[in-house]
Amino acid sequence: MTALHTHIYQQILGEYLEQICIRENDIDPIDINRAKFYTRAIFIAYVFVQNENGVKLNIDEVYNWISSNISNECLFVKLINDSDPSLLSIVESYDIPIYDGNVGLLYEQLLNIETSGLKITKGKEYRNNLGSYYTPQYLADVLITKTINQYINNGNNDILDARIVDFSCGAGIFLTGAIEYITSLFNKEEQKRLNVQRRIACNIFACDVDCIALEITKLNILKVINDYTLYSTLSHNFYHGNFLMHSDTNSTEEIRKEITMNGFIYHEALSINIESLQKYDIILGNPPWEKIRFEEKVFYSQYTDKLHNINFKFELPVLIEQTHRNNSKINQYAQIYKAHLETAKHNIKNSSFFKGSNNGELNTCTLFANAAYRLLKNNGVAGLVVKSSVVTSQVNKRFFEAIRYNIDAIYDFVNKNKIFDIDGRERFCLLIIDGHEKESITLGMNLQDIAEINNNYINISVNDFAILNPETKMLPNLYSIEDFRLLLKIYNNIPVLSKVFKNIKYGRLVHLTNHIGFIDKEPMVDNIPVYEGKFFSLFDGSYSGFNDVSIQDRYKSKASAKRLSGKQKQQGVYPLSRFFIKRQKWEQLSKQYNASYMLAWHSLTSATNTRTCVATILPFMPASQSVQFLVIDNNGSLLYLAGIFNSIVFDYIVKCKLNGIDLTQSVLNQTPIPPIAFAENITVTVNESTISIKDLMHQICKLLLSSDARLKTLCDEFEVTESFLYEYSREELFHLLDIIVAKLYNLTPDEFSYILGKFKKQYSNNTVNTIIRRYMAFLD
Incomplete structure (x- = not known):
């Protein structure tokens, strides 16, 4: 229908x-x-x-x-x-x-x-502008139930008179759901039920930037309580505006309506009067999830079809300029729209109300969560659907610090089952904030189905966050109580990367959009290739490229590179790039890095990938924004870090820390890394030969990298003294690497087996048993 x-x-x-x-x-x-x-x-x-x-x-x-x-x-x-x-x-x-x-x-x-x-299209431009996504009824019902139950458990006996609000109500799914759930707690007799519903409805408040959605919410509530005579009462408690914008003046309802009709979302006329910022008992909602920025393709695609075939953001400026030349009205509207947006961003950035959530690039999700926290009564409870980055991303550190003792529960989801019609790798959570301070929170992580909320959670002390994420003290990515205990052990025994290697320099230098004026699509005498994340894999700098891919296919949306064969690699064939940066610009970008080699890893990744940290050593070269790298002034340290990064134990730890799809230096800096001194002082016996773990790791890494002629000078620095290693297959070298790294982390056989069991796509039960038998021999 x-x-x-x-x-x-x-x-x-x-x-x-x-x-x-x-x-x-x-x-x-x-x-x-x-x-x-x-x-x-x-x-x-x-x-x-x-x-x-x-x-x-x-x-x-x-x-x-x-x-x-x-x-x-x-x-x-x-x-x-x-x-x-x-x-x-x-x-x-x-x-x-x-x-x-x-x-x-x-x-x-x-x-x-x-x-x-x-032309008419089926897209998400308007919803993307708002950052709104439809909340499934079953998800809303669970959050409503948990939030209201917590409010009652706090000793509040006034549930029928509780002030309930949604600051970005959409079509009112949370508000109608709240009325129905509270009603279900009382007398089922028809007349008494209607009286209860009317009483609740008189204490319902709402706001939305979309006045049509706001009106639908009113009508839906009136329909639920079967009393359209309360329209005026509801209207008094409903406000058409953008809750992130505040003012000491009020624009008329007619002006706000006109501004919305004209397509504005961030406009001074849509500001909320500061006198309306009152306290509430129960705050519910699924606020917008977007960054406050001018999205050029989204904006212009509404008024012209010339941008739909653009696959790369850096191609937009030329077409936008053509659009402006062809239609001055679009140009004028764009300038006005951007001006209002920039004014709103400036005001939010400088707002004391949003202090703690207005750091970095403004994110509506965090701003709304902060508003809920600020406007919650002492005995109140807020239940919100937000992006998990609100409680995991370093940019939200100050906000999390403010609320961490008021968090009742966090249920973190990976969108693999498409609860929301967005990327399956995206993460969101049900965040329940309590007016009372708490020493521990209920935590469910990596959930995929709403039913998991009731049986897949742990209780964790708030103070343990500081152990697991010492720099941000934010939420780790725990799957189970076993993960929690194992991570605590590791963190209590192994220092984090930022404490061990203090002379590291990180980088992510070439941005195809920001550096558009210096990017070519063909090799020239004055440019050099840009490497992409898809070009390399674990200890493999020539995994794939655009070799034998047609020019047309190279630049289409989500273009696929082709795997390089073993024969091609033996012949010295390297990944063919599709983008090139001017040599002079690269020299300018990289002048602070005095390095011949870099340890590079896939920045865009996920904790649900088979391997989350995919790294290799490459010659120091331009790489796109999908690649991050580090350099260090000692090649022995570089090789050692490459071995750690590509080990199964390190990957497990990173999976337990990564809550988004970007493996940043912030995550790595808070990840435990055994100091090289550990590896120097621990010896193992392999094939009747005794060797330090450091030397053995160097030799393993050399063999895994030696097929890349670009790394010959680096590899020549390290001698393979253990001849038996030449007899090992590539897979066996990886297994040996995993074993010695597990020993560095001082894992028991059961702990190591538990970690290996997390990588079922990579290791069969037989392989795990074989590795554990070898590991136990190392421990004897």
Whole structure:
């Protein structure tokens, strides 16, 4: 049913746009935005009233029903009055079937129907601008239940009079859910149930930057309590605006509506009056998840179809300039839009209200979470769906420090099962904040299904965060109580990287967008190749490249490189790059690095990948933003770090620390690394030969890297004294590396076996047993 209605809406919008716009070069973004706004509003009003009546109606009947049964002040009454008659005629010309589903869900789907100039597309531009994603009912219900139960467990007996709010309410799924759950705790008799619901509804508050969504929330609440006479009461508690923007003045409702129609999200007129920043008992919601920035492709794609085939961000400026030349109205609107956005960013950055959450690039998720914390009563509880980076990313360190003793629970999810219609690697969490301070929190990590909340969690002391993440004191990526105990042991015995190697320099230098003026697509005498993460793997600097890939396929979206064969590697074939940077620019970017070699790793990764840390040593060279690297002034240390980074034990620890998809130096600096002195002082006996772990690691790493002629000078510094190593296969060398690193970390056989068992795609049970037998021999 939803698909049918979205299709009809798409047809109506397309037909209406054809009437109001003649040529694409004459498109006025404001006209496009207003057309989308009115079409969404009229369509939703039509569907809602037909749903309520169970029969098909015309526009006049829809208007009269809302006026007489709800209020003349209802937004939909005003919009029908103000609508272009031709739009109303188009809507009436379609046979719109009665919709028996959730109107809020339908509205969320309508937001996916976007314009691309005069064309209609199914995209997410509007939702991406808002950073909003539809919350599944079952997920909302779990968070509502846990939040309200915690409020009651805190000794609050006033649940019927609790002030409940959602600062970014969307279609009101959390607010209607709260009413229904609280009602279920009381008398089931019909009249008493209705009285309870009305009492709760009178204490419901809401805000949203989308006034249509806000109106849908009102109607959904009134429908739940079966009392449309409370429209005025609800309206008094509802505010149309952007909760991240504050002002000591109030713009009129009409002005705010006009600004929203025109497509603005961050505009001074949408600011919340600071007198409205009151305290609440229960705060619920799934606030936007986006960074506050001007997304060029998202913005311009709404008004022209010329940008849809762009696969690389650095290609945008030329097309944007052409768009501006062809249509001055788009240029003018873009400048106004950006100016308001920059003003909002400046004000938020300098706001004392958002102190602790306004560091670095502004993220709406953290800002809303901070607002919830700031506006929570002492006995109150907040339950939010937020990105996991709110409680894991170093940029949010100050905010986490402020709330950590007030966290009741965190349930962290990997979006592998597509709970949200976004990247399956993304992580989000249910964050429950309590007005009372606590010494420990309930923690569920790496959940994939909502049902896991009830049985896959641990209780952890807040103070243990400082042990596991000494620099940020933030949330680790724990899978189980076993992980927690093992990590505590490792951290209590092994210092972190930043304490062991203090002369490391990190880098991620070439950014294809920021350095667009210096990037070529063909090799020239004045440029040099840019390496990409897909070019290398574990101890393999020639894993794949764009060799034998057509020019057209190299630059398409998500282009795939081709694996280099063993024969190609033997012949000295190296990965073919598709981007090149001007030599002079590279020399400028890299002048602070005096190094011949670098330890590089995939920056874009995930804790759910087979291997999270994928590293190798490369000649010091330009690498794209998908690659991070470190250099150090001692090649022995570089080889040692390469061995540690590519070990299974280190990978396990990194998996337990990585909560996003970017393996940054912040994560690595807080990861335990055995000092080289440990490796020098510990000897092992292999094939009746006794050798220090440091020397054995150097020799293993040399053999794993020696096929790369670019590293010959480096490898020549280290002699392979243990001739038996030449008889080992590459796989056997990796196994031996894993064994000696496990010994460096002082793991018991059971602990090492537990870690190996986490890598089932890489190690079979037989292989694990073989490795453990060899490891036990090392311990004798």
